[in-house]
Amino acid sequence: MKHSLPQPRRRDQRLPVLLAIGLGLCGGLALAGPLSDLLKTDVFKQGHPFINPFSAWIGAGDQDLLVMGTDMGTNTDVMATVRIKDGVTRITQVPRDTYIESPSYGPLKINALYSLGGPKAVKAELASHLGRPISHHILVDLALVRRLGDALGGLEVTVPKRMLYNDYSQKLFIDLQPGPQTLKGKDLEGFLRFRHDEKGDIGRLERQKLAVQALFNQLTRPETIVRLPSLMGLAGKDLKTDLGPMEIGGLITAMAGTHLEIEQLPGVPNYRNGISYWDVTWPAPPSASSDTNTNSRYRFLF
Numbered sequence: 001m002k003h004s005l006p007q008p009r010r011r012d013q014r015l016p017v018l019l020a021i022g023l024g025l026c027g028g029l030a031l032a033g034p035l036s037d038l039l040k041t042d043v044f045k046q047g048h049p050f051i052n053p054f055s056a057w058i059g060a061g062d063q064d065l066l067v068m069g070t071d072m073g074t075n076t077d078v079m080a081t082v083r084i085k086d087g088v089t090r091i092t093q094v095p096r097d098t099y100i101e102s103p104s105y106g107p108l109k110i111n112a113l114y115s116l117g118g119p120k121a122v123k124a125e126l127a128s129h130l131g132r133p134i135s136h137h138i139l140v141d142l143a144l145v146r147r148l149g150d151a152l153g154g155l156e157v158t159v160p161k162r163m164l165y166n167d168y169s170q171k172l173f174i175d176l177q178p179g180p181q182t183l184k185g186k187d188l189e190g191f192l193r194f195r196h197d198e199k200g201d202i203g204r205l206e207r208q209k210l211a212v213q214a215l216f217n218q219l220t221r222p223e224t225i226v227r228l229p230s231l232m233g234l235a236g237k238d239l240k241t242d243l244g245p246m247e248i249g250g251l252i253t254a255m256a257g258t259h260l261e262i263e264q265l266p267g268v269p270n271y272r273n274g275i276s277y278w279d280v281t282w283p284a285p286p287s288a289s290s291d292t293n294t295n296s297r298y299r300f301l302f
Contacts, residue, residue: 063135064092065251066123070141074115077142077193078208081126081134089255091212092130093205093264099277100125109277114139119242129282136243144238146189148215151234152224154182155214157191160207165196183211201278202264209262220256228252 069078079094096111102125105116113122119137127134149155163176174190176183183191192211195204218224224231228249243251267280 063133064127064130066119066126066134066137068114068119068122068137068139069145070114070139075111076114076122076139077111078140079110079122081130084251084254084258087258089216089258089260091260091262093208093262094126095201095205095265095267095278095280097201097276097278098265098267098280099270099272100129107272129280131283136247137241138243139240141238142189142192144235145192145211145215146185147234147238148231149188150184151231152215152218154184155188155211155218156180156182157210157214159183159191160210161197163190163194165190165194205264209264212262213260216255216260219252222256225253225256 064081064083067078067080067082068076070076075096077096079096081092081094083090083092094110096109098110099107100110100113101107102113102121104121105113108116110122110125113125119139123134123137158180159176159178161178163174165172165174167173172190172193173186174194176187176191176194188211191207193204194207195201197203199206229245232245232248241248265280265282267278270277270279
């Protein structure tokens with residue numbers, strides 16, 4: 001009669017995975033506090049054998065980043081530039097109805113420029129009018145803003161007024177009461193898209209400013225910086241950019257050591273051939289010497 005040999009005890013294969021997750025969380029929490037300061041430190045002068053992977057965006061102050069947001073169509077519903085310099089993250093909002101006379105496409109609203117010439121055309125046009133180079137771009141679908149807001153536990157904003165609007169063609173249903181609250185999901189999307197009041201697009205820019213401030217406060221918290229890889233994983237096809245993952249991480253980390261200032265390009269409403277535009281007062285161009293040889297300082301990490 002044959003006796004079966006005792007089978008060796010199978011090792012639980014989940015244990016190494018659980019240990020790795022635990023160590024990763026502990027390490028992330030340990031780094032959460034000093035991460036922003038560490039990334040801005042010149043570790044080479046201190047003799048540390050550490051190469052800062054985010055160095056391409058730390059102290060990036062001579063070029064702007066273009067941020068665009070799309071809605072249901074092909075035009076850009078949101079347009080702004082971002083500059084990090086001297087301890088300030090400065091966001092300049094560009095009204096979507098801004099009138100321009102493009103050398104390539106003629107007179108039009110600036111929000112139509114992306115659908116005609118892509119990000120290259122938008123960067124070239126804005127760089128020309130603002131008088132400073134625009135290095136990179138990020139294109140975001142508003143659906144991503146909604147998902148990101150949910151992942152962060154919502155955005156704390158003060159709704160300035162009663163907001164009630166239904167648009168069955170766009171499946172847009174907005175019903176918000178005034179006052180401080182945490183917005184998630186469809187409520188957050190509706191807050192960003194609502195513009196059916198006496199201020200039109202300018203009122204929407206003012207509400208976007210409130211949401212951007214809340215998002216900035218959330219993203220630059222140490223506990224959020226540790227979660228950047230998983231948050232960037234939410235993006236999928238709803239984020240298009242010429243930045244690499246490490247550059248995006250470096251951009252947000254650089255913001256963590258700054259305070260936020262948001263400005264809107266000044267101007268006045270105007271009509272041309274029965275079409276409503278926003279006539280912008282563009283800033284005076286800086287001296288030519290300030291932008292010399294800035295392109296050589298920026299490179300892609302990926």
